[in-house]
Structure formats: C-alpha cells, structure tokens
Amino acid sequence: MISLTQNEILKILLKKKMLLIVLLLLIFVSLLSYGQKYSYDTTIQKFEAESGGIAYDWKALTTQRLNDLEERSQNEFIPEEVRASMDREIQQLNYFVENDINPITPTAAKFTVQFVEQGITLFIPLLIVILAADLVSNEFSKKTIKILLTRAVPRWKVLLSKYSALIIMTTILVFIVSILSTLVSYLFFQQWGFSEPIVTGFTLIEGELNSSSTILISRFQYTVLIYSLLWFVSIVIASITLMISVIVENSSSAIGILMAALIGGQFLQFFLSEWELVKYFFVTNLDLTRYLTGSYQPIEGMSLNFSILTLSAWAVLSLIVSFAVFNRKDILV
Amino acid sequence: MYKKVIWPLVFFMSLVLATVFISGFIASIVVSKSEETNYPEEQMESSSDRPEEGERIPEDSSDILILGDSIGFGVGDEENLGIGERYLDLINTEDEKERTSTNISVPSFESDDLVNLIKSAENEASIASANLIIVSIGGNDLNRLDYEDNVTLTLAFEKALKKYKGNLEFLIKEIRNLNPDAQLAFIGLYDPYSKKEPEKTRLLLEWNYETRLIVESDVKSAYIPTYELFKYHLDDYLSVDEFHPSGSGYQVIAEELDRVVN
Numbered sequence: 001m002i003s004l005t006q007n008e009i010l011k012i013l014l015k016k017k018m019l020l021i022v023l024l025l026l027i028f029v030s031l032l033s034y035g036q037k038y039s040y041d042t043t044i045q046k047f048e049a050e051s052g053g054i055a056y057d058w059k060a061l062t063t064q065r066l067n068d069l070e071e072r073s074q075n076e077f078i079p080e081e082v083r084a085s086m087d088r089e090i091q092q093l094n095y096f097v098e099n100d101i102n103p104i105t106p107t108a109a110k111f112t113v114q115f116v117e118q119g120i121t122l123f124i125p126l127l128i129v130i131l132a133a134d135l136v137s138n139e140f141s142k143k144t145i146k147i148l149l150t151r152a153v154p155r156w157k158v159l160l161s162k163y164s165a166l167i168i169m170t171t172i173l174v175f176i177v178s179i180l181s182t183l184v185s186y187l188f189f190q191q192w193g194f195s196e197p198i199v200t201g202f203t204l205i206e207g208e209l210n211s212s213s214t215i216l217i218s219r220f221q222y223t224v225l226i227y228s229l230l231w232f233v234s235i236v237i238a239s240i241t242l243m244i245s246v247i248v249e250n251s252s253s254a255i256g257i258l259m260a261a262l263i264g265g266q267f268l269q270f271f272l273s274e275w276e277l278v279k280y281f282f283v284t285n286l287d288l289t290r291y292l293t294g295s296y297q298p299i300e301g302m303s304l305n306f307s308i309l310t311l312s313a314w315a316v317l318s319l320i321v322s323f324a325v326f327n328r329k330d331i332l333v
Numbered sequence: 334m335y336k337k338v339i340w341p342l343v344f345f346m347s348l349v350l351a352t353v354f355i356s357g358f359i360a361s362i363v364v365s366k367s368e369e370t371n372y373p374e375e376q377m378e379s380s381s382d383r384p385e386e387g388e389r390i391p392e393d394s395s396d397i398l399i400l401g402d403s404i405g406f407g408v409g410d411e412e413n414l415g416i417g418e419r420y421l422d423l424i425n426t427e428d429e430k431e432r433t434s435t436n437i438s439v440p441s442f443e444s445d446d447l448v449n450l451i452k453s454a455e456n457e458a459s460i461a462s463a464n465l466i467i468v469s470i471g472g473n474d475l476n477r478l479d480y481e482d483n484v485t486l487t488l489a490f491e492k493a494l495k496k497y498k499g500n501l502e503f504l505i506k507e508i509r510n511l512n513p514d515a516q517l518a519f520i521g522l523y524d525p526y527s528k529k530e531p532e533k534t535r536l537l538l539e540w541n542y543e544t545r546l547i548v549e550s551d552v553k554s555a556y557i558p559t560y561e562l563f564k565y566h567l568d569d570y571l572s573v574d575e576f577h578p579s580g581s582g583y584q585v586i587a588e589e590l591d592r593v594v595n
Contacts, residue, residue, distance in 0.1 A: 006340050006344075009340065009343055009344075010339070013339060013343075060573075061573060061574070064573065064574075065574070068408060071413070072406070072408075072439075072440055167347075168343060168344065168347040169343075169347075171347040171350045171351050171354065172343065172346060174350070174354070175346070175350050215364070224353065224357045224360075225357050225360060225361040225364070227354065227357065228353070228354045228355070228356075228357025228358040228360070228361060229357075229358065229361055231350075231351075231354040231357075231358065232354075232358050270484065291365055292361060292364070292365065303365070304361070304362065304365045305362070305365075308362065
C-alpha cells in the first residue's frame with residue numbers, strides 16, 4: 001500500500017505539474033504584491049497632494065483615534081460589551097504606535113492572508129484541479145490503466161493510493177502557497193508583520209455580526225488558522241476532483257467540468273438570499289475565511305459549522321461515488 | 334537518488350503539515366463556535382443586571398441631554414465640546430442663567446442600540462428631567478450599507494430604512510412618555526463623501542426626508558438639517574478622519590440648532 005502511494009507521488013512529481021503550479025503561483029503572487037505596493041504608494045501620494053504637500057502623518061491620525069477611544073471608554077454610559085471591543089482596539093492601536101508601524105502599510109503577513117481570502121473561492125481550487133484532474137483520467141487516456149489493474153492488487157487499493165498521494169501533495173501545495181506568498185510579498189513590502197495583533201472571533205447573534213466576544217491574537221496565529229481552513233477546502237476540492245476524474249475518462253473534460261462548476265457556482269451565489277438550495281452547493285461554502293474576519297454580510301442559516309459540514313458531506317459523498325464507480329467500471333481500453 | 338530522497342521528505346513534511354493544519358482547523362472552529370454557546374448566557378446576565386443598576390440617578394440632572402452616536406458624542410471635535418457644549422456656549426452668552434448638559438451618546442451606536450439604551454431604566458431620570466433633548470442617530474445604520482454592492486444596495490437600503498423608521502417612531506414615543514414637555518431636536522445627516530456617487534447621495538436624502546416626516550409628526554420636535562450646511566464646505570467642516578465633523582463643523586450644527594429652536 002505504502003509503496004503504491006510512493007509510486008503515485010513519484011508519478012505526480014515526474015509529470016512536472018508541481019512545477020507548473022509553482023510557476024503560476026509565482027507569477028500571480030508577484031503581480032498582486034507589486035500591484036498592492038503600487039496602489040499603496042499612489043494612495044499616499046494622492047493624500048499628500050490633496051492635503052497640500054503635507055507629509056502623510058499616520059501617527060497623528062492614529063494617536064488621535066487612540067485618545068478618542070480612551071476618552072470614550074471612560075464614559076460610564078457605554079455598555080460593557082462595547083467597552084471590551086474598544087479596549088481591544090486600543091490594544092491594537094497601541095501596538096502600532098509603540099512599534100512605530102503604520103497600520104495600513106502592506107506587510108507580508110497581511111498579504112499571505114489576503115491572498116487566501118481572495119483565492120480560496122477560485123484561484124487555489126483551480127490549482128488543486130490542475131493537480132488532481134488527470135489523476136485517474138490520464139491513466140485511461142494513456143491506456144496505462146490496463147497495466148495498473150492487471151496487478152494482483154484490489155482496485156480500491158489502487159484508488160486509495162492515488163487518493164493518499166493526492167492528499168499528501170495537496171498538503172504540500174498549501175504549504176508552498178503560504179511560503180511563496182510570504183517570501184515574494186516580503187521582497188516587495190520589506191515588512192514581516194507577523195507579531196501584529198489582530199481581532200477575530202466574530203459571532204452571529206440573531207443575524208447580526210457581534211463583536212463582543214472577539215479575541216486578540218497575533219497575525220502569525222491568524223495566518224495558521226486561515227491556512228488550516230484553506231487546507232480543509234483544498235482536501236474537499238481534491239476529493240470532488242477525484243470523483244470527476246474517475247467518472248470522466250478524459251483529463252481535459254474533467255478540468256472543464258470542474259472549472260464550469262467553480263465559476264458557475266460564483267454566479268449562483270447571487271440568488272443565495274432567495275433560493276434556499278444554493279446554500280448546499282459546495283462552491284457557495286468555499287469561502288470559509290470570511291467567518292473569521294467579521295467583515296462579511298451574514299446569510300441566514302450559514303455559519304462556519306454549517307459550511308464545514310456541507311463541505312465534508314460533499315467530500316465523503318464524492319469519495320463513496322469514486323470508489324463505487326472505480327470498482328465496477330468496465331475497462332475497455 | 335532523487336527518487337529515494339524525495340519520498341521520505343514529502344511524506345514526513347506532509348505529516349507534520351497535516352498535524353499543524355488539523356490543529357489550526359480545530360482551533361478556528363473553537364474560536365468561532367465557543368462564543369455561539371457562551372453569548373446567550375452573557376446576554377441574559379447583563380439584561381438581568383440592568384434593572385438593579387437602574388436605581389442610580391445621575392447626580393446633577395441637567396437641562397440639555399444629548400443622545401445618539403459619535404456625532405452626538407462629539408468625535409472629531411478638536412476641543413472636545415460637541416454639539417451640546419457648543420450650543421450651551423451660544424445660549425449662555427445670550428441669557429444669564431447657566432445651563433448644563435449631559436451627554437450619553439455612544440459612538441458607533443445604531444438606532445437599535447439607542448432603542449435598547451432608552452429602554453434601560455438607568456437613563457429614565459436624565460430623559461425625564463431634560464428641557465432640550467438632542468438626538469443624533471441613523472448615520473451608522475446608513476453607513477453600514479457601504480459594504481453592499483450595487484445589486485443588493487437598494488434592497489438592503491429599504492430594509493435598513495424600514496427598521497430605522499420603526500426605531501425612530503419608538504424613540505419619540507418613549508421619550509414623550511417620560512417627558513411630554515421637552516423640546517426634541519433631531520440632527521439630520523450630512524454627506525461626508527464629496528459628490529462621487531450620486532446614487533448614494535440620493536439614498537441619503539431619502540433617508541433624511543423620511544426622518545423629517547417622522548420628526549415633524551411630533552409638535553415639539555425639530556429637524557435640524559445639516560446636509561445643506563456641509564455640502565460646499567466639506568474641507569472646513571470635516572475633521573482629519575474625513576468622516577466626523579471638525580470643531581467648526583460642530584459649531585455650524587450648534588448655530589443651526591440655535592436658529593431653529595429659539
């Protein structure tokens with residue numbers, strides 16, 4: 001079994017698909033970090049031009065906000081929950097002032113998280129699809145499936161080894177995404193920013209976003225959380241891709257089907273508020289990171305747990321279907 | 334050689350990473366789940382605490398009471414005076430009698446929060462004893478819609494406006510129950526963004542219009558328009574955060590209030 005998995009990993013590596021994915025990532029990460037750097041610089045320039053040549057002084061602004069907050073939290077009429085969330089903001093701002101960091105400067109830590117937040121619905125699933133789509137279908141189109149299945153190994157073991165290899169490579173891919181986006185964006189921004197405190201843990205109370213139970217964690221911890229969610233999403237996408245790859249005997253159709261599902265799912269989200277059923281579609285639930293940031297529009301009945309359960313159900317179902325289909329499939333090549 | 338090295342490397346790396354990811358995954362579920370169960374208890378505690386605190390009466394009951402959000406509070410005012418103090422400065426120079434003001438505004442309040450605040454017993458005394466009640470609310474209700482995209486904006490606006498109107502009617506009724514004689518003054522909304530988006534300005538004007546309709550249904554309530562005052566003077570009247578009024582912005586609102594009420 002282990003040697004089968006080892007063999008599958010070598011197949012993936014020798015196909016040089018990882019190289020293609022890393023190249024794609026490199027290109028996009030560099031473009032995005034350059035774009036962010038550029039737009040940051042122009043914003044500062046515009047601000048300075050508008051305010052009549054006065055240098056942009058973030059410290060004065062931040063200190064004003066800080067004083068303002070401190071004064072407000074003295075106010076005895078403020079409810080306890082509001083005061084707690086104010087204290088957290090004060091802590092956060094204090095960090096920026098003490099460490100002489102402009103809160104809006106782009107840093108490598110911010111970029112890696114943003115990259116996941118933007119990419120988790122489409123870009124990163126597409127990379128997984130590139131990795132996984134021809135896993136089984138390629139054996140059909142190259143007719144190597146005959147050789148594979150004539151060995152004295154049960155079919156399910158063959159598929160399981162493929163799946164394990166896929167999980168391993170997906171895990172490594174998520175790691176590569178984090179490393180590449182951190183390193184490349186550091187080259188542009190020259191700031192790590194991993195120790196910066198960040199607020200998370202927003203909750204939904206009666207359909208409204210509630211910040212009373214938020215907690216303050218460092219950006220490094222936050223990054224780990226975000227990437228763990230990305231890893232889960234990637235595993236789910238990999239499982240669904242495996243199913244398509246087993247059913248369709250042609251790699252390019254497999255990629256096509258998955259791309260259509262991913263992009264079409266984005267459009268379906270427009271109907272989310274009216275059409276109940278859309279909420280159970282896997283694409284609608286891919287954006288797990290938004291539940292941690294507190295900047296999303298809550299949709300009735302959707303929470304992190306709901307999305308995780310729905311995605312898990314999709315993954316388990318696809319695995320069942322893939323194994324059932326693969327076991328009974330007629331090999332006519 | 335390559336084949337022999339790569340397999341254990343890949344295998345152990347993925348094993349370590351998977352452990353990290355799984356623990357992180359569980360952590361993020363815990364982070365967002367724990368509060369879901371905790372919160373209702375907290376809420377119940379705090380709501381049961383409130384009536385007991387209600388016996389506390391503010392030491393000096395004052396003539397002017399300011400209710401509402403950050404604009405009522407005076408965020409952005411360089412001298413930290415706010416509308417109430419600035420209005421007091423205006424009328425105290427006119428007649429001899431010294432008056433005082435109480436500010437129970439809370440920045441970031443929406444109309445829902447204000448309704449809750451009014452309901453809690455601790456503020457009844459200050460509402461009942463005031464001669465003039467200045468209310469600034471609704472700005473945060475409306476501003477929250479900035480996150481909406483163009484498709485959902487109209488719908489979300491209708492929903493927010495409906496809720497706001499209900500809250501406003503409730504507020505006036507509740508204040509009138511406690512204090513039938515006080516003069517009420519509602520501060521209208523201004524547009525802090527220069528005319529980049531005519532659609533949003535239109536919504537703001539509609540919001541103001543609806544506010545006005547409700548406010549004018551009460552005899553001793555006045556609507557204080559600010560949109561016109563700020564329209565061509567955003568540079569002077571907005572503070573450095575480009576959202577809240579500056580000292581001179583608050584001064585203009587206070588003067589307008591003086592003109593309307595007296």
